[in-house]
Amino acid sequence: MTPKDRRNRLFKDFKPVVRPLAVNGEIDPDDQKYLYAAYKEQGGELDDPQEVIANMITMMAEFDLAFFVDDQSKSFKKGHGPVGIVGAMYNGWEFQPHVTWLPWANKMNKLRAVVGILMYCRYNKDAGISIIKTLEDDRQFFKKLKKYAPIYGDYKIPHGDHRGDQYIFYVRGKKE
Numbered sequence: 463m464t465p466k467d468r469r470n471r472l473f474k475d476f477k478p479v480v481r482p483l484a485v486n487g488e489i490d491p492d493d494q495k496y497l498y499a500a501y502k503e504q505g506g507e508l509d510d511p512q513e514v515i516a517n518m519i520t521m522m523a524e525f526d527l528a529f530f531v532d533d534q535s536k537s538f539k540k541g542h543g544p545v546g547i548v549g550a551m552y553n554g555w556e557f558q559p560h561v562t563w564l565p566w567a568n569k570m571n572k573l574r575a576v577v578g579i580l581m582y583c584r585y586n587k588d589a590g591i592s593i594i595k596t597l598e599d600d601r602q603f604f605k606k607l608k609k610y611a612p613i614y615g616d617y618k619i620p621h622g623d624h625r626g627d628q629y630i631f632y633v634r635g636k637k638e
Contacts, residue, residue, distance in 0.1 A: 468610050469577060476534045476542055478578030483528035483547065489515060493530065496544050496564070503565040525549035525560075531575040537566040545571040548579060555637065557589035576603075580611040580633050589635035595622075601629045 483489065489497070497518055498511040508514050522528045529548040534541060545567035551558040559579055563572060583592035594613070596604055607613050615631040622628025 479532040480582040526552040555590040590637040
């Protein structure tokens, strides 16, 4: 079975959607509700949704780009919604995504969303390469993703992170 066949099987009913977090500097009101719900579910103490969103925007300002990843979930009335937030560093050639999962994202959401993000990176005409850095804990997960997406690498950098060894994987983009 080819990676494309596996992806088609994984995405049989709904393909995860990678979309901008904010349009013209504004976060959609429905998305604000999801962000506030995630904040409260994780034990957040602020009661003002606008203050929570302002804090979220401040935190995401450290990234060059920010996206939502939407996937199927019974948690949403319409059957799908945001399961993760992707912050990415981008220098005009290299794209470095980092995902923060929302509390209702399950293991299948995470697998499907990461494959969706990797395919987004693969077909992105603004990125020459996408670099994924991970620790030993998630190394096997990314090695297994080779069954679904064109991910390469598995290069070890001893003590590459203050938490331990770091591993690098990459996906080539479409930028010439």
